[in-house]
Amino acid sequence: MEFKDKKIVITGASSGIGLELLKELAAVPGTQIIGVARHTDPIVKLGLSDVTALSYDMSGPGHIDALLAEAIRLLGRIDVFFANAGFAYYGEANAADWTRAQDIFAVNTYAPIYTLQKLAILQKGMPFYYVVTDSALAKAAIPGFAYYSATKYALDGFFEAYRFEQPRDITLSVVYPVATKTNFFKRAADSAPLPFPTQTPGEVARAVIRGVRRGKKKIYPFASFGFFNWLWNFLPFLKTGYLALENSKFQKWRKIQKNSRAGRG
Secondary structure, eight states, X not given: OOOTTOEEEEESTTSHHHHHHHHHHHTSTTOEEEEEESSOHHHHTTOOTTEEXXXXXXXXXXXXXXXXXXXXXXXXXXXEEEEOOOOOOOSOOOSOXXXXXXXXHIIIIIHHHHHHHHHHHHHTTOOEEEXXXXXXXXXXXXXXXXXXXXXXXXXXXXXXXHGGGOOTTEEEEEEOOOEESSHHHHHHSTTOOOOSSEEOHHHHHHHHHHHHHTTOSEEOSSXXXXXXXXXXXXXXXXXXXXXXXXXXXXXXXXXXXXXXXXHHO
16 A cells, blocks of 8 residues: 555654654655654654644543544544554552553553454544554563553454454454654663663664565564564474563662662661
């Protein structure tokens, strides 16, 4: 699929992968883009004439309903929707905290599922492309990212099953980025270590665009990850070793946080 003259919506568009997608696609002739974020200043500051910034969060059906209604009113239809909004927690998962779990599942899992379902109704049979930012952590749960990995495993499971009943007017791509060098992981927790391997948001955005153009059902921006994900099924000790290294980072981080709290006390 080519993006020329397409009407596009991108959530989580104020930073990281979403902002890079917006900038790359705004350079394609004829595109009309709506960039969605809670804080839209970075989108507005770009000063792009065919880009409209809308302030919405993706934490509940009311917000999503309002976003889709306004986007369709402004664009007339949606050709491509990038469900990219999400956030992470990094840290221990021992505390009983219903709100913490509910908040991250609402944005990372429920929102992209509900958005697809509602958009299919509103489009009334008009074809559209739906691109979901999942994560490499949907395939390998890294210590410290228990909540985040859980949201992405759930999302992955839904779309794996959904493909069997996917309507013909919907084209679906699921994206599995590795750790991306943005504030995403800085916001996950104080001084959260960056999982290995890493990519820049620009590299991820360009890989996503290439994958959509080629109609790929699964997009691995870090090309080797798809191979290693397959290889782990036959050589599980490789995955065990990788997770041991990430656990070492997590345990060091826990020790630093514990010492920091003791120092403040």
